[in-house]
Amino acid sequence: MRHVIDKRVPATPVPVIRIRRLTKSYGHGDATVHALRGPDDPETGEPQGVSLDIEQGDFVAVMGSSGSGKSTLMNILGCLDVPTSGRYLLDGVDVGHLDEQQLSLVRNRKIGFVFQSFNLIPRTTALSQVELPLAYAGVRASERRRRALAALSLVGLGERSGHKPNELSGGQQQRVAVARALVTAPAMLLADEPTGNLDSRSTEEVLGLIDGLNATGRTVVLITHEDEVARHAKRVLRLVDGQIVSDIRQAPVEGPPPALHDLGVPA
Amino acid sequence: MILWQTLRFAVGGLAANKVRSALTMLGVLIGVASVILLLAVGNGSSVAVKDSITSLGTNSLTVSSGSAAGGARAASSVKKLTVADAKALASDAGASAAIKSVAPVVTTSGTALYGNISYSPGSIVGTYPAYFETSNQKVAKGEYFTNDDVLGSRKVAVLGATTAKQLFDTEDPVGKQIVLGGTPFTVVGVLQAKGGSGFTDPDDVVIAPLPTVQNAFTGFGAVNQILVQAASADTTTAAQSEITRVLLAAHAISDPSKADFRITNQASLLTARESTTKTFTVLLGAVAAISLLVGGIGITNIMLVTVTERTREIGIRKALGAPRAVILGQFLTESTLLSVIGAGLGVAAGMVGSHFSIVGIKPVVIPESVLGAFGIAVAIGLFFGSYPANRAASLRPIDALRHE
Numbered sequence: 001m002r003h004v005i006d007k008r009v010p011a012t013p014v015p016v017i018r019i020r021r022l023t024k025s026y027g028h029g030d031a032t033v034h035a036l037r038g039p040d041d042p043e044t045g046e047p048q049g050v051s052l053d054i055e056q057g058d059f060v061a062v063m064g065s066s067g068s069g070k071s072t073l074m075n076i077l078g079c080l081d082v083p084t085s086g087r088y089l090l091d092g093v094d095v096g097h098l099d100e101q102q103l104s105l106v107r108n109r110k111i112g113f114v115f116q117s118f119n120l121i122p123r124t125t126a127l128s129q130v131e132l133p134l135a136y137a138g139v140r141a142s143e144r145r146r147r148a149l150a151a152l153s154l155v156g157l158g159e160r161s162g163h164k165p166n167e168l169s170g171g172q173q174q175r176v177a178v179a180r181a182l183v184t185a186p187a188m189l190l191a192d193e194p195t196g197n198l199d200s201r202s203t204e205e206v207l208g209l210i211d212g213l214n215a216t217g218r219t220v221v222l223i224t225h226e227d228e229v230a231r232h233a234k235r236v237l238r239l240v241d242g243q244i245v246s247d248i249r250q251a252p253v254e255g256p257p258p259a260l261h262d263l264g265v266p267a
Numbered sequence: 268m269i270l271w272q273t274l275r276f277a278v279g280g281l282a283a284n285k286v287r288s289a290l291t292m293l294g295v296l297i298g299v300a301s302v303i304l305l306l307a308v309g310n311g312s313s314v315a316v317k318d319s320i321t322s323l324g325t326n327s328l329t330v331s332s333g334s335a336a337g338g339a340r341a342a343s344s345v346k347k348l349t350v351a352d353a354k355a356l357a358s359d360a361g362a363s364a365a366i367k368s369v370a371p372v373v374t375t376s377g378t379a380l381y382g383n384i385s386y387s388p389g390s391i392v393g394t395y396p397a398y399f400e401t402s403n404q405k406v407a408k409g410e411y412f413t414n415d416d417v418l419g420s421r422k423v424a425v426l427g428a429t430t431a432k433q434l435f436d437t438e439d440p441v442g443k444q445i446v447l448g449g450t451p452f453t454v455v456g457v458l459q460a461k462g463g464s465g466f467t468d469p470d471d472v473v474i475a476p477l478p479t480v481q482n483a484f485t486g487f488g489a490v491n492q493i494l495v496q497a498a499s500a501d502t503t504t505a506a507q508s509e510i511t512r513v514l515l516a517a518h519a520i521s522d523p524s525k526a527d528f529r530i531t532n533q534a535s536l537l538t539a540r541e542s543t544t545k546t547f548t549v550l551l552g553a554v555a556a557i558s559l560l561v562g563g564i565g566i567t568n569i570m571l572v573t574v575t576e577r578t579r580e581i582g583i584r585k586a587l588g589a590p591r592a593v594i595l596g597q598f599l600t601e602s603t604l605l606s607v608i609g610a611g612l613g614v615a616a617g618m619v620g621s622h623f624s625i626v627g628i629k630p631v632v633i634p635e636s637v638l639g640a641f642g643i644a645v646a647i648g649l650f651f652g653s654y655p656a657n658r659a660a661s662l663r664p665i666d667a668l669r670h671e
Contacts, residue, residue, distance in 0.1 A: 080586060081665040101590060107664075108588020119583045119668070123283055133587045135272050180587070 014092045016056050016188055016219045017077060021049030022086030024072050024242075035072040036083070037242040049086045050244060052237075054221065058253045059214040061233035062223045069242040070223050071192065077221060078111050078190045079103050091187050108136050112181030114210075116193040118173040120165040126152060126176045127161040133184045151179040155209055171202025178209050182218070189213060191222040195229055207232050207259070215256045232259045273593070277600040280573065291569045292609035295644050298559030299613025300620060302640040305555045307621045307630035309548025314631050316541045319461075319469075326500045327401045329531045330356075330493040330510060346518050346527050347489030350477070355517045356495060356510060365505035367498045368397035371490040373480055379473060380446040381434045388430040389471035391447065393480025394494070399425075401496035404474075409441035409456030412476055420478040424452040427472035428460035447473065450483040503532055552636075559640070562609065563647035570602045570655035581659050582667025595660040602652025603645065610644035 024036040037047035050073070054060055064070040075081035076088065079095055088095045091110060098106065113119075120129055130148035139147070152161050155175040165173055174194060181189055191210065195203040211232055214220045222233060230236050234251040237244055251258045281288040332348045353371035373393040379386050398404070399411050412423045424445065431440050431454075440454045452475060461469045481487050497506035507530050514528055515521070574581070581594060614637055621630040 075665050078586070080668065081663075104585065104588050104590045106588075107586060113586050115668075119579075119586070121580055121583055123279060132584070136584075136588045136590065136593060184588075 013056050015053040015089075016058075016091060017052065017054040017221075018087075018089040019050060019052050019076075020087045021051055022076065022083045022088060023047050023049040024069075024076060024081070025084050034242050035069045036076075037069075039243060047242075050242070052244065054219065055253045056219055057214070057217050059211075059220045059232070059234040059251075059257045060222070061230040061236045062221065062239060063225060063227075063230050063236060064239035065225060067241075068239040070239050072242075073239070074190060074192050074221070074223050077188075078113060079107050104136075108133055109184060110187045112184065112186040112189045114174070114177050114181050114189065114191040114194045116196040118165070118170070118177050118197070120173055120176060120180075122166075123164060125162050125164055126157060126168070126179075129165075129176055130180045130183050133180060137184060147183055148179075151183040152176070154182070155179045156205075169202070170198055171205055174198060174202065174206050175209065178206065178213075182213060186218075188219045188221060191220065193223055193225070195224070195226070203229070211257045211259050215260055232257055234258065273597050273600050274604075276597055277604050280577075280597075280601050281604060284573075287569060287572075288605060291565050291605050292612065294562035294565035295559070295606050295609025295648075296562075296613040296616060298555070298562035299610045299640045299644050300616035301558050302552065302555035302643075303614065303617030303632060303636050304620045304625075304630060305551035306548060306636040307617070307632045308625050308628055309544065309551045310633050311628045311631040313541055313544040313548065315628065316537055316544055319537065326497040326503055327403075327533050328495045328497060328503060328506060328510065329533065330495060330514070331491065331529050331531070332489070332527060333529050348491075348493055348528060349489055350487075352514060352517055353490065353493045355513050356493065359509065359513045365498055365502040365509050367496045368401060369496075370395040370398040370401055370494045371477060372398065372492040372494055373477065373485050374491045375480065375484045377448040377484060379430070379434060381443065384434055386430065386433045388427070388433075388473050389468060390473075391480060391484065392472060392474045393477040393485070394474060395477060397496065398474070398494055401494050404461075405459045406456045407459040408439065409454070412455055412474075417476040417478060420482060421476060422450060422452045422479055423455045424473050424475040425456040425458060426454055427458050427468075427470040427474075429468050429470040430473055431457045447475075448483050450479075452479075507532070559644060559647065562644070563606075563651045566602050566605055566648055567651040567654060569605070570598060570652050571658070573601070574598065574655045574659040577659075578662065578667050578670035581662055582664050582670065585662070585664035585667060591660045595656050598656035598659050599649065599652050602656065603648040606644050606648025606652075610641045610648075613644065614641055 021038070022036060023034060023038065025032050025034045027033055034047055036050050038050040039048050040046065041048050062070045062073060072081070076083050079090070082096070090106065093106070095103070095106065121132070127145070127148055130151050131144045134144040134147060149158065149161060152158050155178050157172060157175055157179065160168065160172065165176075168176065178194075189210070194206055194210070198206060207229065210220055210222065214234075220233075222229070224230055231250075234249065234253060234257055236246075236248045236250060238246040251261060255261070330348065330352075332346070348371070350371050353369050356366065357369040359366065371394065375391050375393075376387065376389075377391050379388055392398070395417055396411055396414055399406070406425065407428070409425075411425060412421070415421075416423050424447065426434070426440055434440065434445060435443070440457055443454050444451050445454060446452070458470065458472075458474075477490075478487075495506060495510060497503040510530055511523065511526065515523060515526060518527060520526060584594060617637070617640070618632065621632045624630070
């Protein structure tokens with residue numbers, strides 16, 4: 001009888017995001033500002049950097065006052081900015097080793113952005129907005145149109161596909177942005193205060209959409225400073241002065257996000 | 268697919284700032300149109316010179332008095348040309364094959380009267396009938412005057428087309444009487460119009476027999492010129508040395524460098540003028556090229572403004588995963604579109620403009636200049652657009668997104 005020794009790592013899922021000892025600082029010398037620093041090294045007093053894992057399917061809210069480093073974290077997670085030091089693995093790929101061309105591919109395929117100020121392209125119809133990431137990915141025109149229309153009807157704007165940003169309300173614009181973020185089926189949805197510029201009704205609509213996306217297994221990282229919004233998340237991180245000071249799990253990674261759970265889907 | 272998309276975005280970008288785009292295009296339009304038009308004007312004037320070379324007759328030589336070394340340094344010793352000189356040449360013409368005919372010429376000015384119409388023709392020329400052939404003057408109506416008219420000093424005249432028009436308008440001048448300097452002349456013929464090539468109108472002339480004009484105006488002294496026709500264009504050089512030999516002998520000058528007359532070849536004169544018009548064309552072209560360059564700088568300027576204005580949009584596109592090449596392509600397409608449309612309109616404007624005559628010159632469009640101007644304008648769009656486009660493409664996404 002022969003013993004087969006399996007030396008492979010047990011099949012735990014690779015986290016979507018794994019950051020290790022990440023720092024980001026601006027300026028030089030005495031004027032250096034550490035936007036992300038993590039705990040200080042007890043011996044040298046140097047910043048040790050932030051380390052964090054985010055699992056597939058999780059819904060994480062990053063909270064903090066302005067200047068706490070949450071936007072810096074978000075920009076680095078979205079590959080819009082590069083860290084000063086430390087490693088960032090997105091879907092198991094070390095982003096630090098990618099060139100400009102590969103980074104634009106990563107942004108296109110793996111990340112969907114939703115911004116506070118919507119960031120729609122002016123003078124462009126909703127349909128074209130949503131088609132844009134697909135166009136950059138090289139999808140054929142007919143396929144692009146089909147998928148963009150599907151994404152728009154998912155956010156409830158199927159009838160408004162021909163409207164330009166100045167013909168849409170704030171809530172509708174943000175829903176177009178959500179459709180644009182999810183149309184490429186990215187590994188992760190990054191939302192930077194998506195409800196910051198919205199009234200309460202639109203806020204509910206947009207958060208409902210994000211809840212729904214998370215319920216279908218999409219990883220969501222959401223930045224906010226409102227407790228109301230953070231209540232939708234499964235896990236809440238609190239940043240103060242570039243450090244994670246608390247990490248609270250509100251719901252398990254598997255299963256629906258708490259807001260849908262409360263709506264009478266029993267565990 | 269992405270090409271079509273890029274083109275649509277470029278058109279959209281231009282349409283968003285219609286006045287600005289139109290003004291930028293206007294810059295290119297003016298550049299291209301002026302290149303085409305000014306080169307056409309230069310070309311037109313050299314074509315006109317070429318035509319007048321053929322109309323003057325390429326094998327005519329003009330002998331005029333004066334030192335070949337220039338100036339009237341020894342004015343007292345300069346012997347004027349006379350009818351006798353012409354006769355010496357004419358008698359030689361029989362012996363030499365190089366010279367075909369000789370016509371002494373006196374030129375004067377005066378007023379012509381017909382009925383109550385008074386007009387001063389550009390010049391009144393007294394000469395021999397050989398003049399007509401040598402200077403390539405063809406009669407349109409009536410006849411030339413004849414050698415008999417010269418011998419008989421008859422008061423007959425041939426009018427240039429312009430003079431005939433001024434004096435007679437639509438009437439037929441042949442057989443009518445005009446009064447030149449108090450002497451009545453009968454008009455026997457009207458010359459064909461040659462058309463002006465520059466500042467003097469060759470059709471504004473009255474031509475009469477030499478002794479008649481001498482009698483009425485200049486007196487029987489010196490003549491202004493002797494017009495000699497060489498047997499053919501190839502024998503002009505031989506004819507020239509022949510004239511020199513005969514006249515040196517007639518004037519009793521032994522040293523050819525002290526000759527008191529000058530021989531000019533119409534063709535060489537006009538060749539010199541043609542090279543002047545070439546310089547003129549090059550200058551015009553250079554001015555036009557500068558305006559094209561300024562149009563190009565206009566494109567750079569506007570594209571830089573556009574890039575700054577749309578920095579945020581560039582950031583959004585980068586966040587959505589637009590590769591560098593796509594951003595570069597989009598702005599290059601926009602600037603090239605500006606220059607292509609501007610150049611296209613410029614070609615149209617240049618072609619339309621070349622149908623009008625400009626300062627008396629009928630422009631003749633050079634086909635190469637149209638292609639060249641269009642090509643250069645498009646290249647300028649690419650070249651001057653590439654700096655702003657590059658700047659847009661190399662923006663860091665985070666900086667672009669933060670831009671307000």
